[in-house]
Amino acid sequence: MLVAPQAGDAEKLSAYECGFNPFDDARSRFDIRFYLVAIRFILFDLEASFRFPWAVSMSEQTSFGYRTMRDFVRELVVGYVYAWKVGALEWE
Amino acid sequence: MEIVLFERASLRMRGSARMVVRSPNAVHSVLYRVVVFVNASMRRFLLQVEFRARILRVVYVGAIAVLFRFVVMMLNLSETRTENQVGANGLGWQSRQSQVFARMSVRLGRTRVSRYAFSSEPRIPSTRASVENPGNGLRRTGTYVEWVKIMDQMWGITAFGQILYTDGMMYVVSAGMVLLVAMVGSIVLTLKVRRFAMAKRQQIDQQRSRDADRAVMRVKNR
Numbered sequence: 001m002l003v004a005p006q007a008g009d010a011e012k013l014s015a016y017e018c019g020f021n022p023f024d025d026a027r028s029r030f031d032i033r034f035y036l037v038a039i040r041f042i043l044f045d046l047e048a049s050f051r052f053p054w055a056v057s058m059s060e061q062t063s064f065g066y067r068t069m070r071d072f073v074r075e076l077v078v079g080y081v082y083a084w085k086v087g088a089l090e091w092e
Numbered sequence: 093m094e095i096v097l098f099e100r101a102s103l104r105m106r107g108s109a110r111m112v113v114r115s116p117n118a119v120h121s122v123l124y125r126v127v128v129f130v131n132a133s134m135r136r137f138l139l140q141v142e143f144r145a146r147i148l149r150v151v152y153v154g155a156i157a158v159l160f161r162f163v164v165m166m167l168n169l170s171e172t173r174t175e176n177q178v179g180a181n182g183l184g185w186q187s188r189q190s191q192v193f194a195r196m197s198v199r200l201g202r203t204r205v206s207r208y209a210f211s212s213e214p215r216i217p218s219t220r221a222s223v224e225n226p227g228n229g230l231r232r233t234g235t236y237v238e239w240v241k242i243m244d245q246m247w248g249i250t251a252f253g254q255i256l257y258t259d260g261m262m263y264v265v266s267a268g269m270v271l272l273v274a275m276v277g278s279i280v281l282t283l284k285v286r287r288f289a290m291a292k293r294q295q296i297d298q299q300r301s302r303d304a305d306r307a308v309m310r311v312k313n314r
Contacts, residue, residue, distance in 0.1 A: 008116075013116075030165060030166070032166070032282050033282070034162065035159070035162050035166070035278075035282070036278055036279070036282050038155070038158055038159055038162060039159070039274065039275070039278045040275065040278075041155060042151070042155040042156070042159065043271050043274060043275050045150065045151065045154065045155055046151060046267075046271060047271065049146075049147050049150055049151065050264065050267070052143070052249065052253075053143060053249045053250070053252045053253030053256060053257075054253055054256075054257055055253075056247070056249050056250050056253050057249075057250045057251075057252075057253030057254045057257075058253075060250075060253075060254050061253075061254070061257060061258060062258065064257075064258050064261070065257035065258050068257045068258070068261045068264055068265065069257060069264075071265050071268070072264050072265060072267070072268040073268075075265070075268035075269060075271070075272045076268060076271060076272065076275075078272060079271070079272045079275035079276055080275075082275075082276060082279070083275060083279055086279055088279045
């Protein structure tokens, strides 16, 4: 696919719709709330991945490492509570 | 074996990075970007930094590529540009340039990787690391940590966790602050409609506890 010669024109590159010209684009715009959900997913994804090395090396850490993780989680809980109160978690 | 895999990942990464730029379709270039990320994490696996490789896969491929895709879909790019003009004029110097880049990437991979990462000799000569012999007239303070020996004894993720939550406490907490700002900011920017819309909402408890005996009543017919 990288090497083969490609001669694309407007007919080849447009979406195929059973013989007639396509009425509209195949991709359509969507609500921004999907984006919001994706951002929230990234945030908690990052939080979970920060927990992995902490959990693995807990036996070598002092209580200082525990408190670091506790503060980190607290900061995210503040954001979570805010999102809950404002109503960003509801889809309506 | 490792160096073959490393160079193959490097070349695949470079080729798909080129396709990110050259692809006329923005969604396709996001997908090529995913290939770039996967190969970058494969290179990190081969350099034995497993945690960074996994995080790169989880965060970039799983999350940020999805976000890029959303951005592309929100941009509403409707026109698809044909590549006839590029094929007639620009492909000559671009393919030459890509050949040069390919050779450069192979050469860089060969020197850096074979000399340091995959050879049995230590990465830094020990004469340079010792306190008694600083080497090159440079005065070094403190002791030099020989990461190669440490990395053989423990997992990379364990070594990472031992210093991240004590020595790098400020980084972790400030990363948490950045995440908090990101969350609050995304909510503030996008969720302005709901607060003013006084729409009639569903009330699930009342609706489900509604009884037919009380809801349906007989009306006297006059």
